[in-house]
Amino acid sequence: MMTTTVSAYQVRRNNKPIARLVGEPFMLAVEKLLAADPALAETISIMLDDELMNAIEKGNQQIAGVGPRENLYRKLERMRLKSLS
Numbered sequence: 001m002m003t004t005t006v007s008a009y010q011v012r013r014n015n016k017p018i019a020r021l022v023g024e025p026f027m028l029a030v031e032k033l034l035a036a037d038p039a040l041a042e043t044i045s046i047m048l049d050d051e052l053m054n055a056i057e058k059g060n061q062q063i064a065g066v067g068p069r070e071n072l073y074r075k076l077e078r079m080r081l082k083s084l085s
Contacts, residue, residue: 008026011019034041046052 008023009021010017011021034044046056
């Protein structure tokens with residue numbers, strides 16, 4: 001059995017990390033995990049969606065009583081009208 005170490009190179013732009021370059025064994029392991037666990041794949045997809053994460057955070061703040069609450073009916077009605085236009 002061969003063991004490998006994981007090393008990654010970080011790609012930066014304007015001194016901010018934007019990507020990582022990882023080895024093929026690491027990516028194969030990640031792909032295998034994602035294929036075996038659809039819930040994990042969905043969780044990662046959600047975490048990578050900034051718009052969705054912002055909506056979740058806003059909802060969490062509303063539940064905690066931080067920030068304005070909005071009437072769900074009015075919000076759904078606005079969304080319906082927006083989709084019609």
